[in-house]
Amino acid sequence: MLAPKNLLKQFATGLVETECPRCGSEVEVPFGQVCQSCRLAVTRRAKRIARWTALVTTAAVGIYAHLRMPDDPTSRTIGAVAVLLWYAFSYTAVVRAARLLLK
Numbered sequence: 001m002l003a004p005k006n007l008l009k010q011f012a013t014g015l016v017e018t019e020c021p022r023c024g025s026e027v028e029v030p031f032g033q034v035c036q037s038c039r040l041a042v043t044r045r046a047k048r049i050a051r052w053t054a055l056v057t058t059a060a061v062g063i064y065a066h067l068r069m070p071d072d073p074t075s076r077t078i079g080a081v082a083v084l085l086w087y088a089f090s091y092t093a094v095v096r097a098a099r100l101l102l103k
């Protein structure tokens with residue numbers, strides 16, 4: 001008796017495009033994906049958008065935290081950590097969203 005075939009693998013390898021849907025160059029890419037150079041270009045652009053978005057929103061959050069936090073050192077430290085975390089999370093979120101939208 002034959003062993004059952006892996007249907008997911010057959011499906012994944014069966015759908016291959018012969019040209020990149022974004023730039024039109026002739027490469028074999030999985031269905032719905034773009035070529036390596038397009039992926040790098042999209043990632044580079046997404047990171048640039050995310051860096052500027054995170055900087056602008058972090059500056060706004062930093063100004064707000066500076067104006068609204070009490071003047072004791074513990075509050076200042078917590079505010080500074082919150083601003084740093086804001087930058088990291090907003091950068092990560094915008095990179096992921098921009099990668100999906102620019103694809």
Ligand SMILES: [Zn+2]
Nearest residue numbers: 020023035038
């Ligand atoms: Zn391409």
